[in-house]
Amino acid sequence: MTSKLVQTAKRGRGRPPVFDREAALMAATKLFWERGYEGTSFDELIAAMGISASSFYNSFGSKERLYCEATSSYLESSGRWFFGILNDESTDTRTAFSRLFDATAEEFTRGDHPPGCMVSVACLQTGPGLKNMREMMVEHRAFSEGAMAERIRKGIAEGDMPSDTDVDVLAAYLSAVARGLAVQARDGASRERMAQIGRVAMRAWPSDPAPGKSKTVGSSKRGAHQ
Amino acid sequence: MTSKLVQTAKRGRGRPPVFDREAALMAATKLFWERGYEGTSFDELIAAMGISASSFYNSFGSKERLYCEATSSYLESSGRWFFGILNDESTDTRTAFSRLFDATAEEFTRGDHPPGCMVSVACLQTGPGLKNMREMMVEHRAFSEGAMAERIRKGIAEGDMPSDTDVDVLAAYLSAVARGLAVQARDGASRERMAQIGRVAMRAWPSDPAPGKSKTVGSSKRGAHQ
DNA sequence: CTAATTTTGATGTCATCGCTCCAAAAATCC
């Protein structure tokens, strides 16, 4: 879209690249997403990206650096809907996570990219040679779980969550369900099935501390268990 | 243990193997468990198993066949506690799954083997070359989810589960939580943290259809939400 | 003891992997 404008506007001296860098990165991202780091070979990468080996190293450095860049690109893209829903100021905490699961079901089963999440299931089983990537993925996963915990804390502060909620445990639970959804998606679960799982998962939600204080109408008069 | 007896008892004519086949298989299983199929190289395998390349092919056929055998061995071993708890006739359905999560937390964090589950997170991202193994792992995962569904159906038949329970969805949810626990375990979650997640997950349990009908004492007078 | 049977150790093979090198090509700057 705007890449051509940028390209012609600020191009330096040398020969111009014949490929669209963003498109190539996207192609690589989808390949990594589908096959993982080890499952994606160099030759498959440059074939899918439509570039030569020289252009590859000239533009992306190495397979490892490309993977990092692809991961960043993916996280930026998926972070838009993820944090968009999580930090939507107009919804209470419960609704935010409920919507998060709905969006997850939708995003994990779109036709325009591989099913599931690129980082949820990445580098879970690797040799010592990929220790760095593994730690990186662990950090990414911990980050999103931390963001969930933050949202829950905000809910407590705003009064739509019980003050005695064990934030870290609840966040770990919600995170675990999301990882489980990623596995289910990879195994071919349907969008509706995943949405159903999300709805069941929300039944574990803590009961309202003071009914009537939530920001959104409806869906807040359940709970009351335990 | 008994391998030596079996060995001397039914050994045929030729030169006797110098290694313990079961021990070698166990070593290979742990390596696959930790590093996955692609992440485990041939040389690493024979080194960990303490055998030569010829003995490897003579005894196990190929890396792929060894992986299948290792998976079978793993499933037989983990199936002992899994199905032992799931099909324990002395517990009601809810208690069975509650114990299943407790056992999962314990088994996923033992010191004598890699954390998490060998099949829950296996072959989730692979190239076309490993299509067969991927499908095999998908089947294994579907099998355990099916076993959960069976147990829930039994609970309905025996009256300790609501008759209008959506069995497949509940099983998919419980399965997803288990997969999520496997991811958390791989990322280094503690046993206690995983047990906590399991306890939160059980809050999504359907309410009792007819209080007082369950087989075990205590822990059956909660529910009542929704 | 001899023959038959099986495992073992030591190489060897062939494809792939991720990566590098270098000269030619295509643009800009002066």
Next chain:
DNA sequence: GGATTTTTGGAGCGATGACATCAAAATTAG
């Protein structure tokens, strides 16, 4: 136009991956 800068195509590299070959070694059956 010439110098400069950057990308491109193509060939090749060392290392590793999984597997194969085969004679020697170690056992038992007869």
